Amino acid sequence: MDELVPLLPRLGVATYETLYIVVLSLLFGGVGGLILGLGLYTTRAGSLYPNKPLFAVLNVIVNVFRPIPFIIFLAAAQPLARLVVGIGIGNTAIIFTLSLAAVFAISRIVEQNLMTVRPGVIEAARSVGASRLRIILTVVLPEALGPLILGYTFIVVALADMSAVAGLVGGGGLGTFAIQYGYRQFEPVVTWAAVLVIIIFVQGVQFLGNFLARKAFRR
């Protein structure tokens, strides 16, 4: 335990960095994923804006990028990060790449959860003369809110998981801390401390997600 005490300030910084990376990635990836997911959902045959070619293109893009293991994606997307955010290393680069990866993952989760909205409810909205944009905003999204919250909760946990490899491109956070001060220094207690913080974080996020979803489901 003694070896952990001097490292506590660093653990605090690492925790802050992980939160910083996860929150910003969730923000960018969440919005991007919502838009791409809505694109997948609405262009599908029989949906609000059926468009076979566009759906096929979006579908292929998501299918190509989503299965790439993040640690490889991080390395492969480095030139793109340099191009877009001007730097290929550090927390800024990892937030960019993590957001991008999250867009593809979240889009599928959004699409799946929107698919659970009963077509009859959409038909009812159409039958009273609601426009398609109004239907998306006032029917589709509110009706799917409960499952969407659970889906985003799942993603936050996945982002915390993915952010742990930030060290590969010089980023910080709990993953980097655990490897650098725990694993490489042969101090398992330090690693375990990082693990404990992550467990507490994940529990807290899941608790909050469940709470909000329960409110949305009203049960």
Added chain:
Amino acid sequence: MPLVSLRDVRKSYPAASKNSEPVTAVAGVDLDIDAGDVFGIIGYSGAGKSTLVRLINALEPVTSGSVLIDGVDVSKLGEKELRKLRLGIGMIFQQFNLFDSKTVFNNVAYPLRVARTPKPELQRRVAELLKFVGLADKAGNYPEQLSGGQKQRVGIARALATSPRILLADEATSALDPETTHEVLSLLKRVNEEFGVTIIVITHEMDVIQTLANKVAVMDRGRVVEQGDVFEVFSRPREASSQRFVATVVRGVPSPAELSQLRERHPGRIVTLSFRDGSGSQGAVFLELAQAGIGFELVYGGINDIRGQAFGHLTLALTGADAAIDTVLARFAETIEVTESTSSDTKGADRG
């Protein structure tokens, strides 16, 4: 001019795969529905009636033909004009299709918000509608807290929110138990009588037509095979599919299976006499049979009432000389419908 006119309306869906044929849901339908009618469209699942009703408010576009509402062809309207048209056509559904994420109040308010109704007017209208359907105390509840019948009443209130002239009811009572069905049907009857709303009812249940409709069209494989006044179609169905529907609610016409059982149990000839309002009297029939020395036994029958008009069917087993029976039956056939079932023909030979 009829309120709703369908002229050679067709609807087909493209083939699901390269090897399959396109699916024709509606294969050339002509219908005229007058303002104030409760028009029933009955048919088995897959007869095309749910598709047909969606062509009226253009939730589905027609493949060919025209749907005229007040003389305006809806297939020629753009998306924006269609949305305006739909504000004047309410619709209720078998599965109610309420917005689960919205309260009863907000469900009913939804069409009013689409119509950009000012807030005070909106609140007054929703309160009025909830009172009409008897759910004034449920405004703040969510659909999941309601029973099936209550949900459909919310559906009706929502459909009526913008004071439409036409209400489309797509199997509106098919998910309800008989008692709740009765409740919802009497509510729809009030909608027709108190507000003068023209109602188009899609159903596979003949008793819905019997209680509610004044006109009926029978659909079979995408076509209307028979249409007319409900009493006419009920008391004298011409087409086989109409006859099968009528038999589900009209007591007194034995099914083919029942007929063959009756033949096994009873000697002699099995004859069904169909009475309609004012056509012949049952007493006279029995008297004549007795006078002709023909033995008779009442084996099946019933009298029905459709919107105040009565008709009935009596099935008799007749024993006696064939010639005497033929003479009497020929005389009956002058005023009432006589159907004799023979063992070779389970459907019965029409001698009237």
